[in-house]
Amino acid sequence: MKRLSLRGWILFLFFTTLFSYGQKKEHFYNVDKEVTVKGSIKEIKMEPLYKNTSPFLIVILEEKKTKNTFNVEISPVWFFDHDFHQGESLVIRGSLYQSEDSAQNIIAREVQFSGQILLLRDKHGFPNWRGGKGQTRRKWRRKKDFS
Amino acid sequence: MKRHILILFLVSMFTTSLLADTLSLSFSHNATDNLFQNLYAESDQLSALGIYLDKNFSGFSLFTEGNYSYLYENTNLAYYTQDLGINTLYTVDEKSAFYFSLAGRGAFYQSDYSDFNYLSINFFGAFKSYLSQTSILKSNYTFEYKNYKSSVFDHISHHLMLSLDKYFQTKTTLKGEISWGYKNFLHPYLSEEPRGTETNSYSSRGKGRHNPYRDRQNQFIAQTQSQGQGIQVISLSGLIAQGLGSRVGLQLTGTRQWSLSGKNPFTYIEEFYAVENPSYDRFSWEGFRIGAQLSVLIPWNLQGKLRYTMDNKKFPGIYSLNLEGDSLGMLRNDERRQFEVNVEKNFSKFSVSVSYFYADNDSNDPLFNWDGHFFSAGIQWNTSFGERK
Numbered sequence: 399m400k401r402l403s404l405r406g407w408i409l410f411l412f413f414t415t416l417f418s419y420g421q422k423k424e425h426f427y428n429v430d431k432e433v434t435v436k437g438s439i440k441e442i443k444m445e446p447l448y449k450n451t452s453p454f455l456i457v458i459l460e461e462k463k464t465k466n467t468f469n470v471e472i473s474p475v476w477f478f479d480h481d482f483h484q485g486e487s488l489v490i491r492g493s494l495y496q497s498e499d500s501a502q503n504i505i506a507r508e509v510q511f512s513g514q515i516l517l518l519r520d521k522h523g524f525p526n527w528r529g530g531k532g533q534t535r536r537k538w539r540r541k542k543d544f545s
Numbered sequence: 546m547k548r549h550i551l552i553l554f555l556v557s558m559f560t561t562s563l564l565a566d567t568l569s570l571s572f573s574h575n576a577t578d579n580l581f582q583n584l585y586a587e588s589d590q591l592s593a594l595g596i597y598l599d600k601n602f603s604g605f606s607l608f609t610e611g612n613y614s615y616l617y618e619n620t621n622l623a624y625y626t627q628d629l630g631i632n633t634l635y636t637v638d639e640k641s642a643f644y645f646s647l648a649g650r651g652a653f654y655q656s657d658y659s660d661f662n663y664l665s666i667n668f669f670g671a672f673k674s675y676l677s678q679t680s681i682l683k684s685n686y687t688f689e690y691k692n693y694k695s696s697v698f699d700h701i702s703h704h705l706m707l708s709l710d711k712y713f714q715t716k717t718t719l720k721g722e723i724s725w726g727y728k729n730f731l732h733p734y735l736s737e738e739p740r741g742t743e744t745n746s747y748s749s750r751g752k753g754r755h756n757p758y759r760d761r762q763n764q765f766i767a768q769t770q771s772q773g774q775g776i777q778v779i780s781l782s783g784l785i786a787q788g789l790g791s792r793v794g795l796q797l798t799g800t801r802q803w804s805l806s807g808k809n810p811f812t813y814i815e816e817f818y819a820v821e822n823p824s825y826d827r828f829s830w831e832g833f834r835i836g837a838q839l840s841v842l843i844p845w846n847l848q849g850k851l852r853y854t855m856d857n858k859k860f861p862g863i864y865s866l867n868l869e870g871d872s873l874g875m876l877r878n879d880e881r882r883q884f885e886v887n888v889e890k891n892f893s894k895f896s897v898s899v900s901y902f903y904a905d906n907d908s909n910d911p912l913f914n915w916d917g918h919f920f921s922a923g924i925q926w927n928t929s930f931g932e933r934k
Binding site: 436439441442443444445446452453474475481483484485486487488489510511512513514515517520521522524525526 | 604636640641642673679714791792840846893894896
């Protein structure tokens, strides 16, 4: 009985900690300003955006319909399986904001290209990327990983 | 004992989660009709539970990942792996960046595979540079040291890769890659005679039911050589990818690998479904592999992938044996055709995936004439404790 209650307490503390975090952090991603833009890549660069984080991959995207350009923040410059190039077609979903120099910026949440989707953030804007050989979240190990 | 391990695990996860920036939990269930991938097909199911945590500080990321895999029929093959590492990224300028990671891993198998228990250290360094807006140069280096419970498997390995790609306005990407690898078993020469190991049966025995290979598996580590030597391989790969709008992508790949020196120090080698085997990896073969992949976004943003792969592998140092375990006097040569279909759906906080995999392996070693069906379904739950920037 004593052991059970100890285990119960540990589980309780573990899960309450998990679920209580994340609710008290600052909100930079404005979910009310989400847009979807379809266009092609004009330029790609890597630059530091936030203090104490890795440099970000930035894509300058030209919207197909309007020819407007957007600076799209993809994520820290991890080494994706897929590499972006100038001229590639993307569909970006993310939060739009205007910087002091009146440039239009998008914090990307989802990037769609060539039959694939990169989910960079959840719908509240929390990052979905992680470290470890530069992948976004690694999926379950498959047999071919070994050969 | 198991109870204490569970409590220790939960306490450590709780403590670590207090500090973590991101966390993900995953669960997958797999089923196959040929777990050991040989003539004596044996069905089993495998459930895997994983947890991943990381913490960022001053440009570094500290990460840890634990995975527990349980097999329903062959319960003595259950295993647990734990990774712990740190990585960082350094940009040279707007177009170039370095990435470094240093990680340790422990793998702990139940009794039947306990010789495969290991501790390892892995260094990975990568460089990526946009030579132009449509061309990327990538290079990486991997060093790994693995220390096994059974020292015959102890090894170090080095791997170097260099690739260059070019994207054309026709939405076509061409990519070429060259890689070199070196693996040295540190003490693979245990005895002058085949070792009649009683400690492990490995896979061929299965559950030991009417399997004529009982004797054969005793030779798993048996080959004798007078001196140690490293295995050296080099490979060339090519890729053509064609984007067909944003919802369809097609990819063709080809790899040719040569063995430059050394050969596998084992009498014969095996691969097991979803279980790492030190005798069967990228260093164990020469030959070629070709593949095609179709990626499609179908309604409701379901990501579908169809993949076909064909490879032809020779295994230097490994001779084919007949069903009695006698040498057939020729190097083992496998030709395999694989078909895979995978469907994945990403939700806000979690992802689900279902896949089916079929493999048909023709070998001049009759034990390895097999085919198998593999099913997998998984869910991964992601959360972040970090800032929303």
